[in-house]
Amino acid sequence: MEIDMQTPDVLMGLAFGIPASAGDEVGQENGHRWDPTDCDEKAPPPARTALRMECDFSYLPNHDEDAHFCHARAGVVGVADGVGGCRGDGVDAAEFSRGLMANAYNAVAAASSSGICPYTLLEIAYQKTVASTRTPAASTALQHYFNCPFQLSAVGGDRVKDAAVGEFPVEEGDVVVAGTDGLFDNVFDAKLEGIVQMCTALSLTPGKMAQAIGRLAYDMARSSRESPFSAASREQQGTNFTGGKMDDITVIVAFIVS
Numbered sequence: 001m002e003i004d005m006q007t008p009d010v011l012m013g014l015a016f017g018i019p020a021s022a023g024d025e026v027g028q029e030n031g032h033r034w035d036p037t038d039c040d041e042k043a044p045p046p047a048r049t050a051l052r053m054e055c056d057f058s059y060l061p062n063h064d065e066d067a068h069f070c071h072a073r074a075g076v077v078g079v080a081d082g083v084g085g086c087r088g089d090g091v092d093a094a095e096f097s098r099g100l101m102a103n104a105y106n107a108v109a110a111a112s113s114s115g116i117c118p119y120t121l122l123e124i125a126y127q128k129t130v131a132s133t134r135t136p137a138a139s140t141a142l143q144h145y146f147n148c149p150f151q152l153s154a155v156g157g158d159r160v161k162d163a164a165v166g167e168f169p170v171e172e173g174d175v176v177v178a179g180t181d182g183l184f185d186n187v188f189d190a191k192l193e194g195i196v197q198m199c200t201a202l203s204l205t206p207g208k209m210a211q212a213i214g215r216l217a218y219d220m221a222r223s224s225r226e227s228p229f230s231a232a233s234r235e236q237q238g239t240n241f242t243g244g245k246m247d248d249i250t251v252i253v254a255f256i257v258s
Helices: 084-089 094-110 118-132 189-201 206-221 228-237
Strands: 052-060 066-071 076-082 137-145 148-153 175-179 249-257
Touching (some): 066 094, 076 094, 076 175, 094 118, 175 189, 175 206, 189 206
Antiparallel strands (some): 066 076, 137 148
């Protein structure tokens, strides 16, 4: 397991483990014991070939409010972005995102089997984080309007069930890239696909690939070239600037292997 909560000394952050407490309840609300393997949707059929995940990360902080985890055995990764708008209220915008990811990891580690339901896992992590932190929110990729993402918060905000869930099949040799908006606001999908293909051709490890992607996002954030953020701002806000967006950059790369 890898979860980053500290500013790294080099491109790739230092990782440390957060073990699940012995006997810790996976999650409970109103007398109902949550289990991250519970899901309302029908479980997918088992894969013909047993697949597993090899994952690593790169983290380049700006305000140091991102958090993430990677549980390779369960095949689960997660990322969360602290809501920077809370910074002006004198609170630690990173506390909620870090708690959310730590609680999600612990729930995955304590799960009785594989096959994690995203909604249930997020609900478990959310309930525990609200109960144990003083800070208000963490954001998601969904947006109400330009640069205003959906947010989970201790009071008000959006609901876990408002999150979008999608699925796609994977096979041996696939590469999964997850990240916060520090990546996706600065790197177009086509460019991201290109660097993944290049790194794959060079037989780079997941960690080295994550570093390469993170470096590209870092350079784009500080450039005057067109970015997904500037393109969206022009389309939705009528602005005319070009360039990237300075932000924390989290990149998780997972190789699907047999």
